[in-house]
Amino acid sequence: MNSQTNLSRRAALKAAGAGLIVAGVGAGGLVFGHNNAWAAKAENLDADTFATLVQMSRDIYSHDRLEDKYYAAAVSGLDKAAKDDAALKALLSDGVAGLNKAAGGAYSGLSDADQRMALLKAMEGDGFFQKVRGNLVTGLYNNKEVWPLFGYEGASADKGGYIDRGFNDINWL
Amino acid sequence: MATFDMNDDNVVVVVGSGAGGGTLGAELAIKGVKTVILEAGGRHETEDFQNDEWGSFGQISWLDKRTTSGSWRVAKDFAGLPAWIVKAVGGSTTHWAGASLRFQEHEWKAKTTYGDVAGASLLDWPIDMAEMDPWYAKAEDRMGVTRTNGIPGLPGNNKYKVLEAGARKLGYKEVHTGRMAINSEPRDDRAACLQIGFCFQGCKSGAKWSTLVAEIPKGETTGNLEVRPNAQVLKIEHDDSGKVTGVLYADKDGKQHLQKARVVCVAGNSIESPRLLLNSASSKYPDGLANSSGMVGKNYMRHMTGSVYAVYDKPVNMYRGTTMAGIIQDESRHDPSRGFVGGYEMETLSLGLPFMAAFLDPGGWGKDFSWWMDNYENMAGMWLVGEDMPQEKNAITLHATEKDQHGLPVPNVHFDDHDNDIKMREHAFGQGEAVYKAAGAVKTFRTPPYPSTHNLGTNRMNAEAKDGVVNKHGQTHDIGNLFVSDGSQFTTGAAENPTLTIVALALRQADFIAGEMSKGNL
Numbered sequence: 001m002n003s004q005t006n007l008s009r010r011a012a013l014k015a016a017g018a019g020l021i022v023a024g025v026g027a028g029g030l031v032f033g034h035n036n037a038w039a040a041k042a043e044n045l046d047a048d049t050f051a052t053l054v055q056m057s058r059d060i061y062s063h064d065r066l067e068d069k070y071y072a073a074a075v076s077g078l079d080k081a082a083k084d085d086a087a088l089k090a091l092l093s094d095g096v097a098g099l100n101k102a103a104g105g106a107y108s109g110l111s112d113a114d115q116r117m118a119l120l121k122a123m124e125g126d127g128f129f130q131k132v133r134g135n136l137v138t139g140l141y142n143n144k145e146v147w148p149l150f151g152y153e154g155a156s157a158d159k160g161g162y163i164d165r166g167f168n169d170i171n172w173l
Numbered sequence: 174m175a176t177f178d179m180n181d182d183n184v185v186v187v188v189g190s191g192a193g194g195g196t197l198g199a200e201l202a203i204k205g206v207k208t209v210i211l212e213a214g215g216r217h218e219t220e221d222f223q224n225d226e227w228g229s230f231g232q233i234s235w236l237d238k239r240t241t242s243g244s245w246r247v248a249k250d251f252a253g254l255p256a257w258i259v260k261a262v263g264g265s266t267t268h269w270a271g272a273s274l275r276f277q278e279h280e281w282k283a284k285t286t287y288g289d290v291a292g293a294s295l296l297d298w299p300i301d302m303a304e305m306d307p308w309y310a311k312a313e314d315r316m317g318v319t320r321t322n323g324i325p326g327l328p329g330n331n332k333y334k335v336l337e338a339g340a341r342k343l344g345y346k347e348v349h350t351g352r353m354a355i356n357s358e359p360r361d362d363r364a365a366c367l368q369i370g371f372c373f374q375g376c377k378s379g380a381k382w383s384t385l386v387a388e389i390p391k392g393e394t395t396g397n398l399e400v401r402p403n404a405q406v407l408k409i410e411h412d413d414s415g416k417v418t419g420v421l422y423a424d425k426d427g428k429q430h431l432q433k434a435r436v437v438c439v440a441g442n443s444i445e446s447p448r449l450l451l452n453s454a455s456s457k458y459p460d461g462l463a464n465s466s467g468m469v470g471k472n473y474m475r476h477m478t479g480s481v482y483a484v485y486d487k488p489v490n491m492y493r494g495t496t497m498a499g500i501i502q503d504e505s506r507h508d509p510s511r512g513f514v515g516g517y518e519m520e521t522l523s524l525g526l527p528f529m530a531a532f533l534d535p536g537g538w539g540k541d542f543s544w545w546m547d548n549y550e551n552m553a554g555m556w557l558v559g560e561d562m563p564q565e566k567n568a569i570t571l572h573a574t575e576k577d578q579h580g581l582p583v584p585n586v587h588f589d590d591h592d593n594d595i596k597m598r599e600h601a602f603g604q605g606e607a608v609y610k611a612a613g614a615v616k617t618f619r620t621p622p623y624p625s626t627h628n629l630g631t632n633r634m635n636a637e638a639k640d641g642v643v644n645k646h647g648q649t650h651d652i653g654n655l656f657v658s659d660g661s662q663f664t665t666g667a668a669e670n671p672t673l674t675i676v677a678l679a680l681r682q683a684d685f686i687a688g689e690m691s692k693g694n695l
Contacts, residue, residue, distance in 0.1 A: 137531050138530075167331065170331040
């Protein structure tokens with residue numbers, strides 16, 4: 001995966017069905033999703049590492065309702081943190097290398113979703129996996145853009161609370 | 174607001190401004206006693222609070238280094254965060270949910286009622302319900318507790334309605350929207366609850382009682398109270414006779430000051446209070462202050478806790494409205510036929526999406542976890558809180574090597590669940606799931622304990638000095654002018670949320686201290 005792959009539309013649809021979201025990487029750290037659904041720029045990690053982390057993130061907390069860009073945004077947080085943290089950068093780079101090795105090739109190209117999950121399960125106690133998972137707890141679920149997609153409305157005091165906005169509107173009990 | 178001189182040795186110094194310290198300091202000031210409250214955290218007023226879980230967590234939580242040990246699950250899930258408490262003026266009353274329940278009569282006599290429980294260091298309190306009733310009444314009036322003093326209950330929100338529906342189907346009788354120190358109507362110059370839903374993040378309408386909004390301002394208007402924020406007390410000083418003479422504290426820049434005192438009252442919560450007494454060891458008191466019994470830091474209790482979350486096939490929107498205004502009290506009785514001593518309360522609870530991700534199933538991931546998050550808007554939640562057994566080995570100790578920003582040993586929090594705690598939690602999980610299933614839940618989940626919010630017992634009260642730190646007034650057995658004024662006084666924990674009892678004890682202690690001062694005994 002050293003250059004942007006030109007997948008046919010058919011191949012892209014097949015990849016999407018398997019939950020694969022990385023189309024390829026380009027020059028300057030650019031990482032692309034299928035059908036240009038998302039793109040991100042690896043600032044500190046190499047683009048292949050970044051791309052694999054995005055796929056891994058989606059596999060850890062997979063939500064059909066979430067576009068791939070939210071996983072890429074969470075990984076961008078890790079990428080930024082790696083700027084002045086050599087140990088983190090090494091943890092992520094070595095972790096991805098290990099994951100690819102276990103996958104017998106590129107993890108992000110492994111079309112069998114069950115196989116990807118099995119690989120993650122086998123490494124869930126590792127510091128690398130826990131770093132990537134822990135990053136998502138805030139990097140994904142504390143992203144205010146995803147809150148409404150889960151039906152969470154966030155701050156309410158500025159709207160007068162819910163006293164007149166449905167605090168007791170349940171009607172199906 | 175008053176300002177007192179560092180060398181004024183006529184002031185009462187209160188360490189901490191939460192339920193115990195904030196109430197005590199204000200009440201002493203109202204009684205005419207010159208008082209200085211030293212608060213380790215900053216002062217954030219109502220308008221400063223954030224409707225943002227992580228933002229608020231960073232703003233008000235006590236995040237100084239702490240370590241954990243023991244078999245409790247918190248040590249695994251949150252190794253560096255044994256307790257979820259506050260470092261700010263108002264202490265953990267800024268964060269608390271408002272549940273204000275009196276102890277039951279038998280809970281003052283745990284040893285007598287429960288008998289010998291293997292491995293538990295149970296005692297009876299040296300005070301009882303008859304002694305505490307008037308102080309509870311005073312506390313409820315001060316705090317504006319709903320369903321007391323003619324104050325109506327809060328209206329039931331969505332998650333309460335789900336809880337109530339299930340509870341009624343199971344045949345539970347004591348089910349209501351709680352006794353809450355949250356205004357259901359305007360009272361005490363504070364507004365009524367707007368059902369904002371961020372009770373844990375500091376109430377932005379002022380409807381929730383806290384020492385920050387309700388007690389401290391009353392104390393300050395007397396001209397007898399000075400609250401000094403960003404003042405982390407490091408050590409309590411004493412003279413050759415053994416009496417305490419003042420406290421050494423660090424200000425926000427780390428600069429150290431000595432505030433002299435006539436009386437010192439420690440109210441830093443059940444981790445920091447014993448830590449301060451232990452860190453104050455001297456040649457006269459090599460094991461720490463007030464520690465001739467060896468009980469300072471021991472018998473740490475944190476309540477049996479757990480949560481049950483349920484998913485329904487339609488929206489609940491549990492985050493809308495007061496967090497804990499809903500309770501089932503039927504299981505709070507002592508009924509050993511259930512296989513354990515003591516009882517527990519079942520109370521509504523909600524977390525926002527960000528905290529749900531962190532706390533539902535710490536460390537959880539994969540399809541099952543994602544399914545729960547996908548159903549967030551269809552979820553209802555309850556918290557289970559019951560009496561845990563005091564055990565001497567559960568303790569706050571000084572870490573052998575780790576030091577804080579002031580160079581003092583950090584506290585280690587050791588906790589092992591007692592067999593009784595485990596049996597009670599199992600029972601509570603089962604009943605909680607039954608409640609939600611009775612209301613039609615698609616699926617239920619047993620969430621393990623959060624970092625401790627009810628930290629108790631580490632300077633426990635006992636009539637005899639040999640196995641207690643303080644007497645029935647919270648006065649240390651060893652040093653007459655040194656008091657403990659927070660939940661660390663608790664002899665046993667009872668099933669109820671502790672704040673009302675902490676406030677009642679603080680009001681009673683203020684009466685005692687002011688009386689002893691006027692008699693010339695202090």
